[in-house]
Amino acid sequence: MTTELITGIGELTTNDGARRLDAAVVVDTDSGLIAWVGSASEAPAADTRFDAAGRAVLPGWVDSHLHPVFAGERGAEFEARMRGEKYRAGGIASTVAATRAASDAELEESLVRLLHEASAQGSTAFEAKTGYGLDVETERRSAEIAARHVDSVTFLGAHLVPPGMSVRVYLDQVTGPMLAAVLPFVSSIDVFCETGAFDVEQSREVLAAGRAAGLALRVHGNQLGESGGVGLALEMEALSVDHCNHLSSSDIDGLGAGRTVATLLPACDLSTREPFPPARALLDAGATIALASNCNPGTSYTTSIPFCIATAVLQMGLTVEEAIRAATVGGAAALGVPGVTGTIAVGARADLQLLDAPSAAHLAYRPGVPLVRRVWKRGVVVAGGGGGS
Template structure:
């Protein structure tokens, strides 16, 4: 770790505070200088001091690096033909009949090498980095058998060796039900967990419990088993239908429950009671022309809301935190402050990393994105990565907008 002192000068710091997920957020604004040493924030002061390295952010705002708590990286192949089919009104069942859908990506992943998956993942990591994303989650789930699920997880490890970003791997072998059927596949998934744990490939285990996916009973059984093995648990729930699994996963101790477009008022109360982070994915709702999650009611009921992209090759090819925040403000009823906290502190907490990242505070890792924006409101108003001036991870500048013209 570099022991030289870096000072980011003349910025307006915009950040939440703390290490735990929050429903009712408070934003701290501070004009001054951020001092960084050995990868961590040393101080935030009004007065500039001597430093070996200086970055002048005059007129800029400094925010915590965005955290994306829900992506389906790594994958390979593309499904643009499905997008056109869906855009012209064809149903998902028709797409499946034409050889598309999730099983199209499964076939691509199964035929790819680890190196190919890692290469594609690194490309997508670079796209996220240019958008100021310094930490993101990766999910398996396009293998649906032991060798290919492990291949995806090992590709994530390879990606983490070549990108400066922090990567949080999640085992989502329970992404879809293969031809063998749910009951038999859940038993296979349990055996897969032995390999995942033995090779330390993931701390998190996820399952897709919804219409056309895993049943409530099977999902509950599998998450309880994963938790008994020492894994942290998550759930895809109620994207398409209301089945009550959001509250069940919360009661099981899930770190986060994701999607929740159909979440009920009763479930919101359970999520709030258990301090389960609700990861909402408005880009997918936008892409599929589906209903948005009831974020306003969730927050008013005391639920800590995070935002993620759900970037994947089939149901959402958007990944921009700027567009996500725009949709959250424009369609989910969130304030700019709430949406900002949802994509920084709360998103970090959805990955159990709030202690180290998600805010700009002394002692935390210096993952900082510099924006050419006059105010926080400018982010949803002008949702483009072109306002990213520079990105720092562990206090090292890892991206700078070379097309940027000085004022």
């Protein structure tokens, strides 16, 4: 076993219910797992040593909702929204056209660039959705490319009905040849249950086909109104229901009593000018929430979980601790990948980040400032190779 001692940690967020001061962590770099956690004065010997010099260390972000396989951009659409045009489902047509026209190499290069950008901001585990192909071949290509780089791939063929095709014909494509084509590369299936996309019965059909194929379930729900997506996700025991901007009291109570994670996407809400989800009410009801970037070219062209953390604290009523937990433990619950826990504990995957700050509170206290100094994924430095002092 080859080990690295990370010592001199001013504040260690482990997500075990307490923050440790003057702490240390030992990483087994062979297995990529955490071997020891405790006080710096009691740290065991290790093969190498890294001095955090009083800085804060916390788990890497688990970004459980991204649409990162695409070509092109939609800056003009963003500017139109900022001038007052309301966001509606259906604005993805230009991205679909560009993605279909792009080569595998172009799509992979764009994906890798976005993931590197996210890693530099502390993200260490990722989900990636398809959904910008909307035909059998491009959905398959997107899934295969994503599977080479992320922890979990979600099939989102049911993102929107392509122009010129009936809903019935397209649903038959999604639940038939398209699902069969992506199945070797994906672990879950998603559907955009929303006005302008798919209604509850159509969404149930998509999810049922995915479940029959052995996939976990996800739902885009209640983004633009009370679409029924949350109720459907609870009924079918989905891993997550994402967006959750418009919730009834029964939706909140159901999420509080159930196991489905409510994934909140604050960067998207800012871009679309939708009301923020009732994060405080969800937590008070006992729901598990996740914070994710929703990286996509139309409504949330960001890879920055720190930006989402700051927004959740400053505008959604979460404490720093709650926001961090949502972007780590909550994200891991939504991701559903064995070994990805969002914690710093013995036996957990050694996904850590070092902030250029004495405490994690600086993520919201100093919004917009690039504070992530160094990132370890599976015990290997993947961003910010600089020293601790």
